[in-house]
Amino acid sequence: xxxxxxxxxxxxxxxxxxxxxxxxxxxxxxxxxxxxxxxxxxxxxxxxxxxxxxxxxxxxxxxxxxxxxxxxxxxxxxxxxxxxxxxxxxxxxxxxxxxxxxxxxxxxxxxxxxxxxxxxxxxxxxxxxxxxxxxxxxxxxxxxxxxxxxxxxxxxxxxxxxxxxxxxxxxxxxxxxxxxxxxxxxxxxxxxxxxxxxxxxxxxxxxxxxxxxxxxxxxxxxxxxxxxxxxxxxxxxxxxxxxxxxxxxxxxxxxxxxxxxxxxxxxxxxxxxxxxxxxxxxxxxxxxxxxxxxxxxxxxxxxxxxxxxxxxxxxxxxxxxxxxxxxxxxxxxxxxxxxxxxxxxxxxxxxxxxxxxxxxxxxxxxxxxxxxxxxxxxxxxxxxxxxxxxxxxxxxxxxxxxxxxxxxxxxxxxxxxxxxxxxxxxxxxxxxxxxxxxxxxxxxxxxxxxxxxxxxxxxxxxxxxxxxxxxxxxxxxxxxxxxxxxxxxxxxxxxxxxxxxxxxxxxxxxxxxxxxxxxxxxxxxxxxxxxxxxxxxxxxxxxxxxxxxxxxxxxxxxxxxxxxxxxxxxxxxxxxxxxxxxxxxxxxxxxxxxxxxxxxxxxxxxxxxxxxxxxxxxxxxxxxxxxxxxxxxxxxxxxxxxxxxxxxxxxxxxxxxxxxxxxxxxxxxxxxxxxxxxxxxxxx
Amino acid sequence: xxxxxxxxxxxxxxxxxxxxxxxxxxxxxxxxxxxxxxxxxxxxxxxxxxxxxxxxxxxxxxxxxxxxxxxxxxxxxxxxxxxxxxxxxxxxxxxxxxxxxxxxxxxxxxxxxxxxxxxxxxxxxxxxxxxxxxxxxxxxxxxxxxxxxxxxxxxxxxxxxxxxxxxxxxxxxxxxxxxxxxxxxxxxxxxxxxxxxxxxxxxxxxxxxxxxxxxxxxxxxxxxxxxxxxxxxxxxxxxxxxxxxxxxxxxxxxxxxxxxxxxxxxxxxxxxxxxxxxxxxxxxxxxxxxxxxxxxxxxxxx
Numbered sequence: 001x002x003x004x005x006x007x008x009x010x011x012x013x014x015x016x017x018x019x020x021x022x023x024x025x026x027x028x029x030x031x032x033x034x035x036x037x038x039x040x041x042x043x044x045x046x047x048x049x050x051x052x053x054x055x056x057x058x059x060x061x062x063x064x065x066x067x068x069x070x071x072x073x074x075x076x077x078x079x080x081x082x083x084x085x086x087x088x089x090x091x092x093x094x095x096x097x098x099x100x101x102x103x104x105x106x107x108x109x110x111x112x113x114x115x116x117x118x119x120x121x122x123x124x125x126x127x128x129x130x131x132x133x134x135x136x137x138x139x140x141x142x143x144x145x146x147x148x149x150x151x152x153x154x155x156x157x158x159x160x161x162x163x164x165x166x167x168x169x170x171x172x173x174x175x176x177x178x179x180x181x182x183x184x185x186x187x188x189x190x191x192x193x194x195x196x197x198x199x200x201x202x203x204x205x206x207x208x209x210x211x212x213x214x215x216x217x218x219x220x221x222x223x224x225x226x227x228x229x230x231x232x233x234x235x236x237x238x239x240x241x242x243x244x245x246x247x248x249x250x251x252x253x254x255x256x257x258x259x260x261x262x263x264x265x266x267x268x269x270x271x272x273x274x275x276x277x278x279x280x281x282x283x284x285x286x287x288x289x290x291x292x293x294x295x296x297x298x299x300x301x302x303x304x305x306x307x308x309x310x311x312x313x314x315x316x317x318x319x320x321x322x323x324x325x326x327x328x329x330x331x332x333x334x335x336x337x338x339x340x341x342x343x344x345x346x347x348x349x350x351x352x353x354x355x356x357x358x359x360x361x362x363x364x365x366x367x368x369x370x371x372x373x374x375x376x377x378x379x380x381x382x383x384x385x386x387x388x389x390x391x392x393x394x395x396x397x398x399x400x401x402x403x404x405x406x407x408x409x410x411x412x413x414x415x416x417x418x419x420x421x422x423x424x425x426x427x428x429x430x431x432x433x434x435x436x437x438x439x440x441x442x443x444x445x446x447x448x449x450x451x452x453x454x455x456x457x458x459x460x461x462x463x464x465x466x467x468x469x470x471x472x473x474x475x476x477x478x479x480x481x482x483x484x485x486x487x488x489x490x491x492x493x494x495x496x497x498x499x500x501x502x503x504x505x506x507x508x509x510x511x512x513x514x515x516x517x518x519x520x521x522x523x524x525x526x527x528x529x530x531x532x533x534x535x536x537x538x539x540x541x542x543x544x545x546x547x548x549x550x551x552x553x554x555x556x557x558x559x560x561x562x563x564x565x566x567x568x569x570x571x572x573x574x575x576x577x578x579x580x581x582x583x584x585x586x587x588x589x590x591x592x593x594x595x596x597x598x599x600x601x602x603x604x605x606x607x608x609x610x611x612x613x614x615x616x617x618x619x620x621x622x623x624x625x626x627x628x629x630x631x632x633x634x635x636x637x638x639x640x641x642x643x644x645x646x647x648x649x650x651x652x653x654x655x656x657x658x659x660x661x662x663x664x665x666x667x668x669x670x671x672x673x674x675x676x677x678x679x680x681x682x683x684x
Numbered sequence: 685x686x687x688x689x690x691x692x693x694x695x696x697x698x699x700x701x702x703x704x705x706x707x708x709x710x711x712x713x714x715x716x717x718x719x720x721x722x723x724x725x726x727x728x729x730x731x732x733x734x735x736x737x738x739x740x741x742x743x744x745x746x747x748x749x750x751x752x753x754x755x756x757x758x759x760x761x762x763x764x765x766x767x768x769x770x771x772x773x774x775x776x777x778x779x780x781x782x783x784x785x786x787x788x789x790x791x792x793x794x795x796x797x798x799x800x801x802x803x804x805x806x807x808x809x810x811x812x813x814x815x816x817x818x819x820x821x822x823x824x825x826x827x828x829x830x831x832x833x834x835x836x837x838x839x840x841x842x843x844x845x846x847x848x849x850x851x852x853x854x855x856x857x858x859x860x861x862x863x864x865x866x867x868x869x870x871x872x873x874x875x876x877x878x879x880x881x882x883x884x885x886x887x888x889x890x891x892x893x894x895x896x897x898x899x900x901x902x903x904x905x906x907x908x909x910x911x912x913x914x915x916x917x918x919x920x921x922x923x924x925x926x927x928x929x930x931x932x933x934x935x936x937x938x939x940x941x942x943x944x945x946x947x948x949x950x951x952x953x954x955x956x957x958x959x960x961x962x963x964x965x966x967x968x969x970x971x972x973x974x975x976x977x978x979x980x981x982x983x984x985x986x
Contacts, residue, residue: 007787015775076773082737085773088765090757090788 074152373530417548694743718882764828767839774813789831818849
């Protein structure tokens with residue numbers, strides 16, 4: 001048996017030697033980019049921006065090669081049809097399947113596993129994380145490979161495999177298109193179908209990143225078990241029709257389990273078994289009456305009114321900040337017994353982890369003695385608080401009642417996850433996160449810090465924050481904040497505006513799902529508002545501190561706000577921004593002296609949408625520039641690279657500032673570089 | 685009597701279509717069995733069931749005393765199988781191919797393999813995909829002969845080859861098997877090639893086995909008889925059922941006797957045709973026998 005397996009193994013390896021060599025080269029290159037981004041080119045910001053894109057291309061190429069290698073390997077000794085050479089030879093079915101498993105296991109699972117583990121070690125990732133990566137890599141590889149192995153086991157030739165694969169992909173695309181058309185033609189039916197995917201929300205489950213990952217692991221694990229069993233079944237029995245029937249059944253089981261699964265076994269360990277210490281009764285809730293905004297909405301064919309405001313939660317320890325989620329239907333109770341139900345919505349539809357000024361006390365608590373010198377930046381996170389049909393709204397507006405909802409309130413604190421001296425090349429490896437400083441850019445009012453952030457993102461790490469594409473889409477991703485801290489003067493400065501992950505969009509998008517995420521970032525710190533002169537001494541003494549939010553407690557609060565009336569008029573000072581920006585309040589729209597400006601003086605205008613690169617316009621059409629802050633400026637560069645500035649003293653400074661920003665993105669080399677507009681006026 | 689291959693009411697259906705029906709094949713040990721039938725008769729399906737490549741719908745097959753559905757590596761190491769329908773690992777060179785096959789058979793006879801290579805004159809370093817059809821068949825034959833299988837099953841091995849190559853292959857095959865104690869089942873739709881090889885003949889048509897008999901007995905049994913008459917036959921004569929393809933004109937009668945017995949047939953002729961002036965008996969080729977039988981059993985033409 002062993003001789004036979006060896007003979008088959010070397011036969012297959014010889015047959016696939018060219019493809020396997022190509023795959024090996026691609027894998028090596030991929031890992032070189034992977035680790036290179038973190039290790040070899042840490043001083044090269046251009047590389048840092050481009051490497052993730054290359055990485056994705058190479059990663060895709062690697063997957064394509066795997067997609068090709070698997071059928072070629074399986075079809076060497078197919079288990080479909082009646083003409084395979086091995087059928088009439090003294091080869092046991094077990095020997096054949098063992099050989100295939102050995103070859104694919106060694107090349108497509110073991111080698112990538114060892115290579116990636118090695119690369120993580122080279123990148124100074126702690127051994128604990130490397131061990132955590134092992135099951136994740138195995139799961140990831142197997143869940144990708146086994147469906148392809150099954151498909152190859154059920155086909156006889158590569159052409160059949162490609163055809164069936166194309167049909168399956170095509171069917172999915174068609175299904176998606178049909179769903180899209182259905183949604184347009186019959187929105188009710190469409191919504192009913194889409195409801196399948198949101199069962200978890202209906203059941204009130206917390207769709208956290210760890211929950212999404214738990215569900216995915218269950219789906220992947222089931223897939224691996226089912227597909228492996230079906231592959232063995234097909235090889236042993238060669239009952240192709242039965243295997244196909246069972247494969248379809250298995251797929252629906254996996255799909256259904258994915259929908260029904262409700263256990264989050266990857267939830268952060270900090271929460272496990274923790275008893276809430278914050279007395280829930282003590283937590284107070286009220287709305288910010290000065291920031292009420294009424295927006296027009298639509299549900300199916302019915303026009304609605306959406307009320308947005310800030311849900312201010314107080315009377316919990318200042319080291320915490322609160323993130324509320326609706327647990328029940330929001331209702332208005334009126335004294336005559338009438339009840340008005342809000343149409344299903346969560347408090348936090350967008351931007352859960354945008355930096356809200358209300359969270360600054362929690363930051364201050366984490367920073368200890370160093371006082372935040374620019375605490376007021378006018379960045380607010382708005383909550384959707386009610387939605388009803390327009391008729392009901394008209395009927396009940398301004399009528400006092402009790403606002404009632406059960407809310408799950410997640411209490412987070414901030415902890416220092418990294419503190420790196422502010423000098424070129426400074427590096428800190430703090431468990432899940434590594435930070436290394438690339439350089440500083442001093443401007444008149446700001447200091448820009450360039451740095452590389454490496455984040456270990458392991459699925460099975462129950463102590464770390466979780467990230468996933470789905471969690472990002474659902475805005476449930478926890479993101480930290482960077483602060484400059486001077487421990488000598490005990491001063492701390494917050495960024496001009498912390499866009500969190502959006503600081504380096506390209507890198508972030510292509511880092512998606514990597515176990516070691518590398519981001520090149522630039523964050524500008526607002527020294528002007530802090531009233532600090534960023535002297536050489538100050539900067540030498542300073543360190544870049546990353547504050548990481550961590551979920552500490554989760555309580556359910558019955559919120560009852562008495563004498564509350566649905567507002568008849570918008571009290572928000574910036575309705576225009578809301579109209580375009582949707583439910584998230586665009587922080588970039590605000591000047592830093594927001595509180596100093598009477599609301600009536602502020603008017604907004606958009607960057608002209610008819611100009612420049614479409615993508616840039618798409619990305620920034622919602623960014624409004626504050627006219628009263630003067631000389632706002634935008635620059636459009638081909639290829640979607642851009643620079644813009646606002647709040648400058650005059651036109652020349654605004655221009656220089658935007659040009660400088662663009663320069664940082666190397667767009668001055670681009671001959672298409674041009675000024676788009678100044679103060680919203682088109683530059684000819 | 686023990687048979688190398690025995691089928692019992694073997695039936696294979698694809699949907700409603702019976703490809704093989706109630707087949708009772710008996711292939712004796714130590715001989716060459718010619719399995720004949722027109723294209724689509726069910727030969728290949730039968731052979732695939734014998735080799736446990738296809739599962740019978742009903743009935744059973746025994747191969748060297750073992751039910752075919754239980755054939756495993758141990759039994760397959762004793763069976764050689766060459767088929768025109770078999771996929772070959774075309775990317776291999778002849779040398780690599782034979783070495784690859786060698787690892788599967790503990791009893792592989794390398795010396796014999798070398799002899800076969802010399803006899804068939806195969807280019808060792810050429811890939812199978814670059815070989816002609818005849819050469820590829822030779823390579824397949826060597827890979828199935830070199831371990832001296834007890835049972836050799838050849839499914840249309842000479843099909844599609846030009847006559848020169850076919851002649852070369854058949855001669856070579858006869859030479860190789862002459863001194864071997866092998867049991868061979870060879871299927872074909874070509875009667876001429878099988879006639880030279882087969883000790884036994886089985887004829888299948890439209891899923892059913894029509895005839896199964898020793899070749900010598902068949903040839904002994906079937907004779908063409910020409911009877912010259914002294915005067916024209918006066919009345920219509922009722923001929924025996926064993927007289928096939930009976931033709932009569934005024935002065936001459938011809939037929940194929942399917943149960944020829946020296947003296948007895950002549951006696952019968954004289955009884956029915958007293959005016960006969962001479963009787964000549966000619967041996968029949970397999971093809972002629974088949975044509976005669978085709979009418980009787982309504983067998984499709986080969």
